[in-house]
Amino acid sequence: MHFELTEEQKMVRKLARDFAEREVLPRIAELDAAARFDKGILRRMADLGLLGIPIPEKYGGGGSDYVSFGLACEELERVDTFLRVILSVHTGLVSLGLLQWADEEQKARYLVPLARGERIGAFGLTEPNAGTDVAALEAKAVRDGDGYVLDGEKTWISLADEADTFLVFANLDRSRAHRGITAFIVERETPGLASSSIHGKLGVRAGNTGSFTLTGCRVPAANRVGEEGEGFKIAMSCLDNGRYTVAAGATGLIQACLEASVRYANQRHTFGAPVGRHQLVQRMIGHMVLQAESSRLLYLRAGWMKNRGLRNTRETALAKWAATEASFRAAADAVQIHGAYGYSNEYPVERYLRNAKGAVIYEGTREIMEIMQGEYALGYRQDRPLSRELPPWPSDGAGGA
Numbered sequence: 249m250h251f252e253l254t255e256e257q258k259m260v261r262k263l264a265r266d267f268a269e270r271e272v273l274p275r276i277a278e279l280d281a282a283a284r285f286d287k288g289i290l291r292r293m294a295d296l297g298l299l300g301i302p303i304p305e306k307y308g309g310g311g312s313d314y315v316s317f318g319l320a321c322e323e324l325e326r327v328d329t330f331l332r333v334i335l336s337v338h339t340g341l342v343s344l345g346l347l348q349w350a351d352e353e354q355k356a357r358y359l360v361p362l363a364r365g366e367r368i369g370a371f372g373l374t375e376p377n378a379g380t381d382v383a384a385l386e387a388k389a390v391r392d393g394d395g396y397v398l399d400g401e402k403t404w405i406s407l408a409d410e411a412d413t414f415l416v417f418a419n420l421d422r423s424r425a426h427r428g429i430t431a432f433i434v435e436r437e438t439p440g441l442a443s444s445s446i447h448g449k450l451g452v453r454a455g456n457t458g459s460f461t462l463t464g465c466r467v468p469a470a471n472r473v474g475e476e477g478e479g480f481k482i483a484m485s486c487l488d489n490g491r492y493t494v495a496a497g498a499t500g501l502i503q504a505c506l507e508a509s510v511r512y513a514n515q516r517h518t519f520g521a522p523v524g525r526h527q528l529v530q531r532m533i534g535h536m537v538l539q540a541e542s543s544r545l546l547y548l549r550a551g552w553m554k555n556r557g558l559r560n561t562r563e564t565a566l567a568k569w570a571a572t573e574a575s576f577r578a579a580a581d582a583v584q585i586h587g588a589y590g591y592s593n594e595y596p597v598e599r600y601l602r603n604a605k606g607a608v609i610y611e612g613t614r615e616i617m618e619i620m621q622g623e624y625a626l627g628y629r630q631d632r633p634l635s636r637e638l639p640p641w642p643s644d645g646a647g648g649a
């Protein structure tokens with residue numbers, strides 16, 4: 249075991265950090281206040297290669313390892329959650345999902361433009377009446393000649409109004425519950441697809457979240473990902489990748505809380521001393537150090553396991569649970585350290601607090617994360633081998649750093 253990063257990992261981390269600090273940080277307060285998604289930022293991320301970091305070069309990506317991908321997520325969320333959400337959804341859930349499950353023809357047609365950032369991906373699992381309870385989803389797929397007709401509504405979909413390529417889950421046979429769920433690629437141009445944005449969100453206001461409907465959307469059989477009825481398994485394995493990005497990003501948010509709190513605690517004086525000199529403030533900052541470093545170790549272990557091609561559902565979920573809960577606490581403490589000033593948008597910590605809440609809900613709520621770990625420990629949950637695993641890094645299978 250060793251803890252050093254490779255030169256490539258450091259380079260990817262620096263690329264993400266420089267981009268976020270130079271090009272987004274100066275504008276983020278304004279974008280957040282206006283709840284405005286800046287398409288130029290998304291374009292720039294594509295141009296810099298940030299959207300395809302862990303996708304092999306032969307499919308148009310950067311060919312970097314999963315640890316590099318996690319480091320980039322951490323750096324992006326250190327500036328704002330919406331940047332990391334783009335990577336979570338476009339790269340983590342959709343592109344890595346296709347890398348794992350799509351056939352070669354689908355990869356050439358859909359994964360390559362996603363990895364290059366020419367097309368943007370969205371992940372359509374959640375519905376108005378089905379979030380945690382995925383098996384309850386009502387979107388329907390009906391076989392029709394050489395294709396399928398899809399009808400349904402998806403909501404709380406990140407990038408709904410920005411995406412070109414939707415990975416959609418619909419049920420072919422609701423009587424079979426999760427065994428009927430099937431995954432499809434649906435393109436924006438498909439007649440019957442319409443999207444809209446959700447307004448009034450607590451956090452991730454600079455990001456785009458919305459809904460989309462499928463009304464008699466015809467997709468060719470070639471757009472079915474995996475076999476009929478494999479959609480539930482595919483969705484869950486996509487979440488192994490999405491949760492990894494959430495864990496890494498939440499670590500970046502804790503780091504941002506720590507940096508802002510240290511800065512403020514050294515400047516603000518009470519009782520003739522910087523507030524950082526008061527031990528109860530030191531306790532909050534000490535916790536942030538613990539939370540940042542332990543969350544980082546947990547996600548890096550999951551990234552290392554991904555590099556090795558080891559099944560990491562448990563470890564990734566643990567990292568996601570730990571980091572997201574810790575980030576919410578760190579953000580609440582960061583506001584506390586800033587006193588009344590933390591309660592306004594004069595400082596970034598109120599934005600951190602609002603942004604931190606979402607990650608305790610999406611990609612597996614806190615309650616589901618708790619149940620999973622309890623079940624693993626009790627021996628009630630085991631991971632069975634999948635018919636297709638995420639390829640290790642490097643993709644020749646030699647295992648990586």
Ligand SMILES: Cc1cc2nc3c(=O)[nH]c(=O)nc-3n(C[C@H](O)[C@H](O)[C@H](O)COP(=O)(O)OP(=O)(O)OC[C@H]3O[C@@H](n4cnc5c(N)ncnc54)[C@H](O)[C@@H]3O)c2cc1C
Nearest residue numbers: 371372373374378379380381404405406606610611613615
């Ligand atoms: C900002 C944001 C972005 C999102 N992006 C996407 C996206 O891109 N794609 C997508 O498909 N979805 C997305 N989601 C949706 C998200 O994944 C769901 O909100 C989440 O899965 C929870 O579902 P729900 O909101 O329907 O809550 P519900 O499932 O209705 O749960 C309500 C509450 O009950 C608890 N609960 C439910 N079942 C149990 C149980 N068995 N035991 C204990 N407690 C339980 C939950 O933990 C929660 O606290 C996004 C959500 C947000 C907020």
